[in-house]
Amino acid sequence: MRTQVGIVGAGPAGLMLSHLLHLAGIDSVVIENRSRKYVEERVRAGVLEQGTVELMVETGVGARLEQIGLVHHGIELRFNGHGHRIDFADLTGGKGITIYAQHEVVRDLTDARLAAGGQVIFEVDDVIVRDFDGPKPFIRYHTDSAAQQIECDFIAGCDGFHGICRPTIPAGVLTAFERVYPFAWLGILAEVAPSSDELIYANHERGFALHSMRSPQLTRLYLQCAPDEQIEAWPDARIWEELHRRFATRDRWKLSEGTVVQKGITEMRSFVVEPMQCGNLFLAGDAAHIVPPTGAKGLNLAVADVRVLARAIVEFYRSGSRELLNRYSETCLRRVWKVQRFSWWMTSMLHRFDDNNAFDRHRQMAELDYVTSSRAAAQSLAENYVGLPMED
Numbered sequence: 001m002r003t004q005v006g007i008v009g010a011g012p013a014g015l016m017l018s019h020l021l022h023l024a025g026i027d028s029v030v031i032e033n034r035s036r037k038y039v040e041e042r043v044r045a046g047v048l049e050q051g052t053v054e055l056m057v058e059t060g061v062g063a064r065l066e067q068i069g070l071v072h073h074g075i076e077l078r079f080n081g082h083g084h085r086i087d088f089a090d091l092t093g094g095k096g097i098t099i100y101a102q103h104e105v106v107r108d109l110t111d112a113r114l115a116a117g118g119q120v121i122f123e124v125d126d127v128i129v130r131d132f133d134g135p136k137p138f139i140r141y142h143t144d145s146a147a148q149q150i151e152c153d154f155i156a157g158c159d160g161f162h163g164i165c166r167p168t169i170p171a172g173v174l175t176a177f178e179r180v181y182p183f184a185w186l187g188i189l190a191e192v193a194p195s196s197d198e199l200i201y202a203n204h205e206r207g208f209a210l211h212s213m214r215s216p217q218l219t220r221l222y223l224q225c226a227p228d229e230q231i232e233a234w235p236d237a238r239i240w241e242e243l244h245r246r247f248a249t250r251d252r253w254k255l256s257e258g259t260v261v262q263k264g265i266t267e268m269r270s271f272v273v274e275p276m277q278c279g280n281l282f283l284a285g286d287a288a289h290i291v292p293p294t295g296a297k298g299l300n301l302a303v304a305d306v307r308v309l310a311r312a313i314v315e316f317y318r319s320g321s322r323e324l325l326n327r328y329s330e331t332c333l334r335r336v337w338k339v340q341r342f343s344w345w346m347t348s349m350l351h352r353f354d355d356n357n358a359f360d361r362h363r364q365m366a367e368l369d370y371v372t373s374s375r376a377a378a379q380s381l382a383e384n385y386v387g388l389p390m391e392d
């Protein structure tokens with residue numbers, strides 16, 4: 001098989017890249033090792049920055065998002081038994097975020113690609129990428145035990161943190177920067193209407209908690225837990241009890257309980273590789289970087305990367321110039337590091353660290369007090385949360 005761009009991974013990065021390239025008349029093939037049903041039901045992120053929403057709407061994949069997405073213009077920071085609203089609309093000139101589940105984004109993009117005659121090949125095995133240091137890279141894989149090969153001009157490694165593209169790059173090319181946090185998130189999805197119209201980030205002396213939502217009927221809740229926590233140790237009753245404790249306010253705010261339909265533990269990590277490219281192989285999204293979910297940035301960063309990559313590829317086919325391609329990594333990394341900084345900052349402000357001493361606890365409280373009482377500090381949080389401008 002021959003195409004212009006071979007894309008490994010049908011997550012938000014791979015599918016959005018394929019969609020953007022198609023709109024510019026460039027052919028691509030996406031291969032994915034999981035089934036279509038699996039990727040369309042995988043519950044992960046759910047907060048879309050304004051720029052991500054605009055991109056989806058402008059490129060014709062935003063109809064359902066506009067219909068069922070929940071637009072929020074603020075979040076609450078809760079500490080010492082009180083809630084403090086950060087008003088995004090006021091602080092950013094009307095901007096906001098939209099709650100729309102990642103698997104819905106994946107569904108919309110997959111539907112759009114297939115409806116346009118695009119190729120998204122699911123359930124492939126034994127994927128390898130080769131010869132990306134030259135002009136004729138190729139991807140090999142198996143479907144139903146038959147070997148297949150895609151010859152292409154470029155390969156996009158959009159295969160997530162555990163994918164094969166990044167590890168295939170020869171030793172010595174990439175430098176990895178990493179911070180693993182000494183805690184994880186225990187997340188549940190509960191069949192109950194959200195207890196608040198907006199997200200609540202709680203810093204409690206027992207640990208962090210987050211109240212979020214996926215729809216008017218589905219609440220997403222997270223608790224900070226030990227990194228090696230066993231999910232079996234957390235029956236539903238224990239989870240609700242701990243959530244009630246961490247969200248408790250002096251004015252007796254009430255958290256509604258519902259049937260827990262999903263439970264899981266997510267590790268917390270900050271990770272970046274530099275550069276995000278090697279010859280004609282370009283890494284995008286989680287394949288190149290991971291952020292702790294506190295800032296709700298993973299999906300948005302993946303979309304921002306492929307927007308830069310799509311433009312560089314389009315420019316190459318239009319003019320023959322590799323200038324934007326050569327600068328792909330540099331362009332993305334400026335935004336990536338700013339988003340890393342924000343995600344790390346939110347994480348360190350809101351979580352309990354085991355080595356927190358009394359000084360650190362007071363410093364954390366002072367930081368929250370500052371962010372919720374200074375317009376300048378609140379504005380900085382708001383500007384980052386709704387999304388920094390896309391790099392041009």
Ligand SMILES: Cc1cc2nc3c(=O)[nH]c(=O)nc-3n(C[C@H](O)[C@H](O)[C@H](O)COP(=O)(O)OP(=O)(O)OC[C@H]3O[C@@H](n4cnc5c(N)ncnc54)[C@H](O)[C@@H]3O)c2cc1C
Pocket residue numbers: 008009010011012013014031032033034039043044045046047102124127158159160161162163164266284285286287293295296297298299300302
């Ligand atoms: C459990 C969990 C919860 C999360 N929660 C949040 C959250 O609340 N907020 C937030 O902002 N972010 C969250 N994230 C992060 C966010 O989901 C990711 O940043 C986002 O999915 C990145 O998109 P991507 O396309 O780069 O990677 P992915 O979505 O990981 O897509 C990569 C795709 O490549 C496929 N693949 C992997 N290996 C191969 C291979 N060898 N061959 C072919 N295909 C392959 C995978 O199956 C996958 O479909 C969460 C992540 C996880 C794992």
